[in-house]
Amino acid sequence: MPSQGSRSGFFWHTGRRKGCTVAGLLALGLGSFACASTLWDVEALPIDRAERQALAGLDGQRLGDSTPYVFATLGDAVFFLCRWPSSEKIPLVLPGVSDPALAEAIEAAVDSVEKMLPIEFDRREHLGEGGIEIRRLEPGEPGVSGVANTVANCRLDPKVGDEGPRVDARLVDASIWLRVRAFDVAGRISTHSPAEVAGSLFHELGHALGFQGHVRLGRSVMVRSVDHVRRIGRRLLEGKTVDAPSLKALYAVPSGTVVARRQVGDEATRWFDAMSALVLRKRLRGPMIRVGDHVARVNWMDANGGSYPVFLHDVAAVMEGSRGFELDPARRTRALVARAGEPPDLN
Numbered sequence: 001m002p003s004q005g006s007r008s009g010f011f012w013h014t015g016r017r018k019g020c021t022v023a024g025l026l027a028l029g030l031g032s033f034a035c036a037s038t039l040w041d042v043e044a045l046p047i048d049r050a051e052r053q054a055l056a057g058l059d060g061q062r063l064g065d066s067t068p069y070v071f072a073t074l075g076d077a078v079f080f081l082c083r084w085p086s087s088e089k090i091p092l093v094l095p096g097v098s099d100p101a102l103a104e105a106i107e108a109a110v111d112s113v114e115k116m117l118p119i120e121f122d123r124r125e126h127l128g129e130g131g132i133e134i135r136r137l138e139p140g141e142p143g144v145s146g147v148a149n150t151v152a153n154c155r156l157d158p159k160v161g162d163e164g165p166r167v168d169a170r171l172v173d174a175s176i177w178l179r180v181r182a183f184d185v186a187g188r189i190s191t192h193s194p195a196e197v198a199g200s201l202f203h204e205l206g207h208a209l210g211f212q213g214h215v216r217l218g219r220s221v222m223v224r225s226v227d228h229v230r231r232i233g234r235r236l237l238e239g240k241t242v243d244a245p246s247l248k249a250l251y252a253v254p255s256g257t258v259v260a261r262r263q264v265g266d267e268a269t270r271w272f273d274a275m276s277a278l279v280l281r282k283r284l285r286g287p288m289i290r291v292g293d294h295v296a297r298v299n300w301m302d303a304n305g306g307s308y309p310v311f312l313h314d315v316a317a318v319m320e321g322s323r324g325f326e327l328d329p330a331r332r333t334r335a336l337v338a339r340a341g342e343p344p345d346l347n
């Protein structure tokens, strides 16, 4: 349960318009309600003048609609942006596709993203340590309901208690599952059109590059609309430029830039603190953080590849203060903490 002090410790400011809160959007159903202001205020980011000018030059960017990454220690929560460093090439593995039209669609999406952002891919046959892998799912293979899905892991050096403008965080690996063929309603195998594949992959690359959640308004590549994504795919295949100002905005500010800090009380962060205390004792790696539209998954791994995740639901609502900071550890995470007796009163 969140501590009594969590509301009073809330010191996140936004220029959000009245009646356009996260709670209001949830009540009305996200996506069916067009709201001019964003989830959080990009103007309030702790960035320097050059970065601010770069953001100001990006017409229509809605970086403020992205779900930030989150961590907390000893009662202090921090919400931050996470992306790949521009200084290193990003290893990238493409899926094997025999159909030349689909292979062309995949290349069109990858090339377009690479040209638009200050990043460079290092195309490889296999990933070594870290990078982005685009995997192909066969019809009937579980894992993705639509055309594609993505997870992107952010590695954090968890010294978040200070008041600096950035935390030490960067993306280290991402996986995109792409379905180029699926069963149709009659149970026959149908192949997604090259435009669907190109548009979907462009969108998923946005997630793999650190933009989590979706843009709620306008014609961004990061909207949830399948029709819009297909239109973007057609443009890509026609060789036209596709702009994605919200992705550019993410790459105009440093990785780890703090979106908000909140004091949530020592009680609220106990599961994170317990796992942090076990990092040395149990030789764990982490935290590695994933976020989606709503849920954050903060994970630690042991030497055998075992995962010990702790979840935080409704990240945006928690950041806004309309929902308490309530951590939800997986069963095996509870068991590890219980076995280690760290701290003894948690269970």
Ligand SMILES: [Zn+2]
Binding pocket: 203, 207, 213, 214, 224
């Ligand atoms: Zn998406």
